[in-house]
Amino acid sequence: MPTYQQLTSLDFAQLNQAVEDWNTTAQRMTELGEESSDGMLAKTRAANWFGMNATASGERIEQAALAFTYAGSQASGIYGVLRDFRDRQKDCQQRLRELSEEAWGKGLSVTPDGQVVARGGNAYTDDNGNQQYRLTDEEVERLYRQGDYSQFQPPELQAEINSIKARIQAVLEESDEFDKAASRALLELAGDDGAPFAMSAYSTLESAERRQGFEDAEEALAIIDKGPTATDEELAHLNELLDSQQNNEYFATHLMSQLPPNKLLLFLGDIYDAEGTGPDDHRAAIIGDMGENLGFVLGLASQSGHAGTDTIQPDMVAAWEDDMVALGGQRVILSDGRQGPYGFQLMSNIMGSGEYSTHYLTNYHEALVSWEQEMSPPGSAWNRTAALYTPITGDAFRLDPMTGLMEATARSPEAAATIFSNDEASEYLLTGRPLEGLPPELGEGGGRAASEAIGNAFLAATTGMNPYDPGALPVEHEDVHRRNLDRGLAITAEAGDDLQPEFREPMAKVFLNHGEEYVQTSGGLDERERPLHKEHLFEVTRQLSRDPDAYALLNSGINAALVESFHHTETFDGEPIDPGDTLSRAGMAVGFLEQARYEALHGELATEESRAVWDARMQYHGWGGIVGQTPYAGDIFQRGVDVWSQKWLDDELERINDGYSLDSKKVSEIRDRQLVALAEEWYEIHPDWAESSESHNTRFGRVGEIHASANLGNNRNS
Known part of the structure; x- marks a missing residue:
């Protein structure tokens, strides 16, 4: 991955020259191809040659003429990839410079190595309540060179510092993705040493990303087809594919299109099954990471399918989401015939790491709540019995599907606002779920994991912010945010001392917002x-x-x-x-x-x-x-x-x-x-x-x- 300094100081002179050179080469090769086709190749085909020598000579002339055409195609492809790569890197560089300017306007400075710090000159109070003074700009610069930044990140600016840092990191990651896609495309276009010229598979960086996405998705699907027989090495490779392509819409939507919900749920049920594989910490770690990355990828497909772009298949994505929701209340029968978890449990377990469409989340929520309310008491069937499914990832697998759903909902403030706009939904989530019947799963802070997720989703519904995004900053409130706050206050106030403790900190953040x-x-x-x-x-x-x-x-x-x-x-x-x-x-x-x-x-x-x-x-x-x-x-x-x-x-x-x-x-x-x-x-x-x-x-x-x-x-x- 490029560093902040590398990208902001990148000189495009050589790349510009390479783009011009390959453009010239492509044009010349194309002209030679046309000349060979109109000239030598056309005359060869028009001549009535016969005999062994004539046949051999004609074939060589035809191959030479086609080689010029193929060379022109390859040169055009290299030119297109280099041009797009340059333009995208320039855009990333410009965005970093804009972030630096934004930081400066907020009393911050981005150092040459990408650290975000407060500028010198004004006073602040440290954690012990003692008055301190930031150093002068000259002293700050000296300490920058020594790599000591701790003195320049005062607490009252920490939220802004975190936001700028997160947004810088996102640009660097995007730049790295372009670099990897372009590198892979250029290597494929160049071919192996001594390989003959061939027609170019793509002419732009986008077409390269599309083809790479399709190829990697097919490779991922081949591993998924193996189900529980996939080795640790194969699952690790699947995880690498998911991780490297988690921002490639073509990869995500092609994977979704070839992985219907019933097949996905069976795969998840099989690989999370501890009984089928036995205790294996190494495999459990791989599966945990893979599930998280799969959640990112399917979330991207869900978002892309509702974005209205010509390159994505919205009808396929919507149908996939509807099919998944329909399967949520059914138990998955594992490959060996044993009964696995409900579809909601398996899908929610990977959804917590992704950002999904509002259409999907609202439909999923409605179906999940409706299904669990039919249980007696509501949600009690999510509990695992000794005779039922044991996940290989242990407590990291959330039996309560509301946890993953609400984490995904919090990552989509629009969906959160929509869900909490409904009176019945708000009342059920904030006070109506009978906790005594649900799995007693703890979150990072020691509280009930599902309740923590609901609290964060309510935070998103009333502020328009994603509480899991370190780069998030306050947005302008809309009427729906105020209405959700009014409704939530009325519901939680009525709960009195029975209000779940996990809601306290998210509610404090709502009040601050x-x-x-x-x-x-x-x-x-x-x-x-x-x-x-x-x-x-x-x-x-x-x-x-x-x-x-x-x-x-x-x-x-x-x-x-x-x-x-x-x-x-x-x-x-x-x-x-x-x-x-x-x-x-x-x-x-x-x-x-x-x-x-x-x-x-x-x-x-x-x-x-x-x-x-x-x-x-x-x-x-x-x-x-x-x-x-x-x-x-x-x-x-x-x-x-x-x-x-x-x-x-x-x-x-x-x-x-x-x-x-x-x-x-x-x-x-x-x-x-x-x-x-x-x-x-x-x-x-x-x-x-x-x-x-x-x-x-x-x-x-x-x-x-x-x-x-x-x-x-x-x-x-x-």
Whole structure:
């Protein structure tokens, strides 16, 4: 794979010259071919030669004439591949330069070796709450040369840094794919030493990718046909083919067209079967990787089939998807006659790694939910019994098919928005699935894997972002995102203390992404000023406040939204308000958050043991550890928000050390540092208005106003 430096500094002079030379060669060879056909070859065929010598001479003349034609075809193919390769690499180079410019505009810099760092000059607060200063640009450059970048990735910029890095990596990978396809095409066009000229198989890089995709797909299908008899080496090669061609639409759609769902499910059932192969860690690792790459490839085919391009077969893809959905509720009978898992279980197990079409995901979801609701209790048949199928990949195989489906849905925000737009679907996913009947499978964070996936899918449905994409940045909200949030709040609020813990952190990220709506609702005095249902918002905030991580994520992030709200001198419905009202609104929001925390933890911290767990988790948190998880709030973290959130964290740690709560203290006393910092920032934004106001023209007056609002805001019904 090319490096960032190699691609951005690539000089196309030699490649341009090669393209021109091969163009000239192709033209000349084509002319010679035409001349030979019209001249020597035509005269040979017109002559009435006979005899052994005449026949032999005629054949040689005909071969020579055709060789010119074939040489022209091959030269044209080489020219076309080189031209397209150059153009695509130039495009990749230009996109890297645009990313560098974008990074610069966000206070970042892309180093010559592709690292993304903060530029020198401005202050930040480190994980321990200590004030630090980035070095000057000259000092930064010196350390760049030494390869030490850790000092230049401050926490408040980490989300943006991660996004730029991920997008740079995607361009480099695309460049590498073009390079490999062009290299393979040129080698095939050149042929072996001494090989005769032949007609070119393709004339552009796209035609090369098409042919390579078809050839590799046929090779992959030949291995799939072997089913459980495929050796480890053959499965490893299949995995290599899937991995190398996972972005080739021609490979993906040809594989899908020749691999009907019943054949795919049988193959998956056979290779995942531990009983048929016996314990084999090496084979299990190969199959795990292969399933993941197969999920990517089929996802690409699904997306391509609904993209409306002339090169893809949309009718075939749609029919394939419908057939797969129809087979989901049937058990797969393995090659040896034993009963395997349901089709939904096998397909969902590979879907978690791919991005599928909205058409497929919505139909699949409807069929899956309908099928599992017929079970008693719903979903109970997904559990494995001792006499039933044992996957070779162990716990990595998800028996609950909702896990893979929801992971795929989260990767397709459009599909997520569509699914959660349905009242019944939202209620079933968020509160309606009876967990006691489902397989108790754990995810990476230790929570229930299916619930974590549902939480991420809801996050995608309300934000328009793919939570699994490190390069994702906030998008402009559409009406469907707000409606899904309203609906989800109502459903989860009604669940109360029964809300699944796995939903807490995704919900905190949703609130960060909708920071303006959160502040306007939690700090709005009048119902018309509140874009969300305040009681629902309070109840869900109370529930996520039961978890130290979700609580820290929400509170630190909302500080950014509070400061942003100082610029919005209007209500959510557009009515103008005084700048002083924005300070009061922020204070009310702080009180709202504090009251939610108090009600959430009043019972949680009743025992000394539970209190110790909470305190340890909160003391572990530093500003850097929190904000690095928050790409959902956009660029508001670039505006010095670490200072305000550090004040919140200081107040939190003092509360833990002193052991006081709302039972004995007012919000204004508990959140004193945070409120003072917010008041000072408000004054920086509205100094002229403050100086003209009798109630805000002194520091004492401003702090008093926000303190009073915070004490008022802790009344959940205000």
